[in-house]
Amino acid sequence: MSMNSANPRLRADVPVVVVVGSGFGGLRVAQRLAKAPVRVAVLDRTNHHLFQPLLYQVATSVLTESDIAFPIRRIFRNQANALVALAEVVAVDRATKTLTFADGTKGPYDWLVLAAGAGSSYFGKDAWKAFAPGMKSLDDATAIRGRILRAFEDAEAETDAQALKAHLTFVVVGGGPTGVELAGAIRELAVEALSRDFRRFDAASTHVILVESADRLLAAMSEQSSSVALDSLRAMGVEVRLNERVTEVFDGGVMLGTERIEADTVVWAAGVAASPLGATLGVPLDRAGRVKVLPDCSVPGSPDVFVIGDMAAQVCARTGQPVPGVAPAAMQMADMVARIIGAESAARTGAKPPRPAFSYFDKGSMATIGRARAVAEVAGLKMRGLLAWLAWLFVHVLLLVGFRNRVFVMLSWGFAYLAFSKGARIITGHTRSRLRAPLGAEMEKLLAQRKLGR
Amino acid sequence: MSMNSANPRLRADVPVVVVVGSGFGGLRVAQRLAKAPVRVAVLDRTNHHLFQPLLYQVATSVLTESDIAFPIRRIFRNQANALVALAEVVAVDRATKTLTFADGTKGPYDWLVLAAGAGSSYFGKDAWKAFAPGMKSLDDATAIRGRILRAFEDAEAETDAQALKAHLTFVVVGGGPTGVELAGAIRELAVEALSRDFRRFDAASTHVILVESADRLLAAMSEQSSSVALDSLRAMGVEVRLNERVTEVFDGGVMLGTERIEADTVVWAAGVAASPLGATLGVPLDRAGRVKVLPDCSVPGSPDVFVIGDMAAQVCARTGQPVPGVAPAAMQMADMVARIIGAESAARTGAKPPRPAFSYFDKGSMATIGRARAVAEVAGLKMRGLLAWLAWLFVHVLLLVGFRNRVFVMLSWGFAYLAFSKGARIITGHTRSRLRAPLGAEMEKLLAQRKLGR
Numbered sequence: 001m002s003m004n005s006a007n008p009r010l011r012a013d014v015p016v017v018v019v020v021g022s023g024f025g026g027l028r029v030a031q032r033l034a035k036a037p038v039r040v041a042v043l044d045r046t047n048h049h050l051f052q053p054l055l056y057q058v059a060t061s062v063l064t065e066s067d068i069a070f071p072i073r074r075i076f077r078n079q080a081n082a083l084v085a086l087a088e089v090v091a092v093d094r095a096t097k098t099l100t101f102a103d104g105t106k107g108p109y110d111w112l113v114l115a116a117g118a119g120s121s122y123f124g125k126d127a128w129k130a131f132a133p134g135m136k137s138l139d140d141a142t143a144i145r146g147r148i149l150r151a152f153e154d155a156e157a158e159t160d161a162q163a164l165k166a167h168l169t170f171v172v173v174g175g176g177p178t179g180v181e182l183a184g185a186i187r188e189l190a191v192e193a194l195s196r197d198f199r200r201f202d203a204a205s206t207h208v209i210l211v212e213s214a215d216r217l218l219a220a221m222s223e224q225s226s227s228v229a230l231d232s233l234r235a236m237g238v239e240v241r242l243n244e245r246v247t248e249v250f251d252g253g254v255m256l257g258t259e260r261i262e263a264d265t266v267v268w269a270a271g272v273a274a275s276p277l278g279a280t281l282g283v284p285l286d287r288a289g290r291v292k293v294l295p296d297c298s299v300p301g302s303p304d305v306f307v308i309g310d311m312a313a314q315v316c317a318r319t320g321q322p323v324p325g326v327a328p329a330a331m332q333m334a335d336m337v338a339r340i341i342g343a344e345s346a347a348r349t350g351a352k353p354p355r356p357a358f359s360y361f362d363k364g365s366m367a368t369i370g371r372a373r374a375v376a377e378v379a380g381l382k383m384r385g386l387l388a389w390l391a392w393l394f395v396h397v398l399l400l401v402g403f404r405n406r407v408f409v410m411l412s413w414g415f416a417y418l419a420f421s422k423g424a425r426i427i428t429g430h431t432r433s434r435l436r437a438p439l440g441a442e443m444e445k446l447l448a449q450r451k452l453g454r
Numbered sequence: 455m456s457m458n459s460a461n462p463r464l465r466a467d468v469p470v471v472v473v474v475g476s477g478f479g480g481l482r483v484a485q486r487l488a489k490a491p492v493r494v495a496v497l498d499r500t501n502h503h504l505f506q507p508l509l510y511q512v513a514t515s516v517l518t519e520s521d522i523a524f525p526i527r528r529i530f531r532n533q534a535n536a537l538v539a540l541a542e543v544v545a546v547d548r549a550t551k552t553l554t555f556a557d558g559t560k561g562p563y564d565w566l567v568l569a570a571g572a573g574s575s576y577f578g579k580d581a582w583k584a585f586a587p588g589m590k591s592l593d594d595a596t597a598i599r600g601r602i603l604r605a606f607e608d609a610e611a612e613t614d615a616q617a618l619k620a621h622l623t624f625v626v627v628g629g630g631p632t633g634v635e636l637a638g639a640i641r642e643l644a645v646e647a648l649s650r651d652f653r654r655f656d657a658a659s660t661h662v663i664l665v666e667s668a669d670r671l672l673a674a675m676s677e678q679s680s681s682v683a684l685d686s687l688r689a690m691g692v693e694v695r696l697n698e699r700v701t702e703v704f705d706g707g708v709m710l711g712t713e714r715i716e717a718d719t720v721v722w723a724a725g726v727a728a729s730p731l732g733a734t735l736g737v738p739l740d741r742a743g744r745v746k747v748l749p750d751c752s753v754p755g756s757p758d759v760f761v762i763g764d765m766a767a768q769v770c771a772r773t774g775q776p777v778p779g780v781a782p783a784a785m786q787m788a789d790m791v792a793r794i795i796g797a798e799s800a801a802r803t804g805a806k807p808p809r810p811a812f813s814y815f816d817k818g819s820m821a822t823i824g825r826a827r828a829v830a831e832v833a834g835l836k837m838r839g840l841l842a843w844l845a846w847l848f849v850h851v852l853l854l855v856g857f858r859n860r861v862f863v864m865l866s867w868g869f870a871y872l873a874f875s876k877g878a879r880i881i882t883g884h885t886r887s888r889l890r891a892p893l894g895a896e897m898e899k900l901l902a903q904r905k906l907g908r
Binding site for chain 1: 500501518519520521523525527528531537538539540541596603604607611648650651652653858861862865869879880881882
């Protein structure tokens with residue numbers, strides 16, 4: 001091929017590093033291998049890197065799809081040793097160093113980095129998924145956006161008081177960062193952006209219920225931050241139910257023990273299950289399906305196979321604490337793995353340098369709850385309110401891939417937070433094709449009144 | 455209801471004007487009735503007004519969905535006599551002045567304005583639709599975007615030369631403005647934005663074929679503009695086939711008479727069929743399914759029912775020429791109909807003022823062919839090249855609903871045309887779920903070469 005001759009590093013005898021997944025970890029490891037004497041193949045089921053921490057803003061009409069998604073090819077345009085492909089890997093055979101793709105064909109690897117992330121876990125109740133979608137992909141987020149917006153449309157068309165209440169009830173299951181941010185954002189969408197657009201019900205009566213089985217929100221943060229988040233959400237009008245567990249999800253609501261809550265819209269932000277790809281390795285997994293990796297992030301018995309990010313059950317070498325499933329942890333693992341592969345591929349014929357053990361550096365964590373409300377903990381410093389929110393804005397804009405995305409996201413936020421308007425309130429696809437006759441009853445009533453009145 | 459008491463105009467004895475459709479015509483007639491002593495109900499199947507002239511830019515990754523879609527409720531937020539509802543009207547009964555909705559329920563009207571637009575027509579060959587989608591809705595455009603981007607992904611993964619050619623062949627059927635703009639934009643997307651992102655084929659070898667059965671493009675414009683459009687497209691590398699007709703569409707290509715063209719991607723921009731709602735009126739239609747309206751845009755025998763825009767077969771009272779299916783014509787009809795309803799509803803008990811006959815004022819027409827290439831004809835003045843393109847930019851930004859959309863569209867164009875980058879290259883949904891194993895063969899070959907080489 002022409003590019004092989006153009007680039008001396010791309011001779012056919014360089015080893016191939018296959019990276020599965022293009023989230024924060026996969027992207028990073030591939031980028032960090034740019035100068036290594038290897039060829040990098042980045043495989044993903046989608047054509048874009050997704051900035052998952054802002055997915056909830058697509059679901060609540062603040063940002064649009066392309067604001068938080070970036071074409072993977074564009075990212076690697078100038079990295080000569082990288083090849084990008086739209087492909088779904090379904091199994092790994094470590095003995096033959098072979099991957100199996102979704103269509104049954106196979107492909108080899110020299111080094112393998114699994115960074116396929118995690119999906120939603122329903123704790124074995126997969127039937128709940130249809131009624132309480134999780135939020136992991138762009139399609140998930142636009143489907144949830146469609147459900148939320150359609151619930152308000154249904155409310156506008158409703159004449160029955162009990163049904164109206166169900167249209168305006170939103171249950172968010174799970175009080176981690178996604179659940180907290182989503183619950184706040186739905187309430188904000190209703191109160192600020194939609195309230196003036198609907199005539200026949202009071203959008204401020206929107207009932208957002210956040211259910212958390214533990215005794216506090218944001219379990220990964222300090223108790224102080226949990227308490228600030230709780231107060232902020234309650235001040236915004238969100239009903240937070242701690243120490244409660246969803247025992248059943250059905251079409252139109254949930255059960256919390258014996259209490260039945262009628263809600264058109266239920267969103268699942270409770271459990272996380274690692275990509276099923278890990279299970280094909282044939283090594284021990286933890287309860288969330290994560291691969292129990294060695295300190296160097298490799299798989300027991302296969303020093304050429306690494307698992308990083310949300311797929312890996314890793315322990316910090318310094319503290320002995322489990323490493324959390326957050327973007328910075330995935331990127332730090334990626335850095336270490338890229339260093340290992342880089343060093344060993346450079347020294348392939350000589351003695352291999354000793355491998356490091358992964359140590360997690362906690363840069364802090366943050367969650368936003370609404371306009372100018374957030375909690376942040378950075379380097380032992382606890383922030384709240386406007387300051388934390390500005391820190392959150394700054395970090396997220398900074399981390400966004402691509403100049404274009406940064407500009408558009410900042411502008412969208414400007415419009416959303418200053419003009420109190422959400423621009424991306426578009427129902428697409430066929431989330432629920434209940435194109436009802438909302439005005440029928442209303443107009444009938446109007447005309448009946450008119451006839452009586454004359 | 456509380457708003458009735460708040461607004462004296464909204465007593466129950468005001469007549470209800472039902473507007474079906476929120477395109478350029480429907481939106482305009484409802485807005486122009488803001489001060490009339492009527493209540494306006496705007497019904498649409500979607501929750502957004504769609505700026506259809508720019509749909510092809512969503513299909514080619516220049517703009518994003520929310521750039522060209524605007525929530526209908528937001529538009530009518532401050533219009534006290536307007537009510538917006540998500541509803542699909544499937545039939546009109548003029549005798550009882552009743553609408554039937556998709557779910558079978560019914561609703562009455564006093565005045566009715568049908569402005570439901572048009573869909574794609576396959577001239578009776580509806581089976582072609584699956585292989586050659588039309589471009590009328592936001593979902594159409596994102597599906598076509600997905601097809602186009604996936605064809606390039608498939609090309610990158612292809613090892614067979616003939617299959618590669620089919621991946622890189624794009625057939626656009628119909629040489630009107632949509633076809634011309636789309637063909638130019640696909641070629642531009644390939645040559646400018648994608649060429650550096652793919653490694654294994656030359657994106658410049660993308661083969662875009664525009665098929666037109668007449669002997670010139672842009673039949674509604676002057677021969678001079680047609681010729682400029684033809685030259686521009688050819689200069690860009692688009693193959694324009696005039697006087698040729700698609701005789702068959704199949705999965706993977708088209709037949710032009712006896713010539714078989716293998717193409718993964720075929721887009722239909724050839725025929726237009728008015729909304730089937732017109733047929734339920736029981737009055738004569740033209741061949742495209744449009745209602746043959748009276749000079750005042752009303753339906754024969756029903757002065758209280760109007761049909762405007764792409765659904766209406768209207769003749770200009772001044773010139774005797776058929777009125778074209780373009781946005782300005784729809785808006786001019788809307789203006790006239792709003793004046794009629796406004797005057798007659800105000801004078802309901804007295805003598806009715808005479809109704810005007812519709813006269814079309816041709817503001818000109820324009821089509822863009824690529825960056826800095828366009829043709830425009832305004833008030834007898836023919837423009838081409840950069841000047842026409844700037845005029846096109848100006849008019850389209852001006853017509854876009856909403857300040858936010860204008861700003862975002864201008865920025866997107868800035869990025870697309872100056873930075874040669876298309877930001878919205880996101881494959882969503884499941885257009886074609888062929889998640890193949892593209893890298894398998896490639897990697898196998900690489901490794902085989904390596905083994906041989908050593």
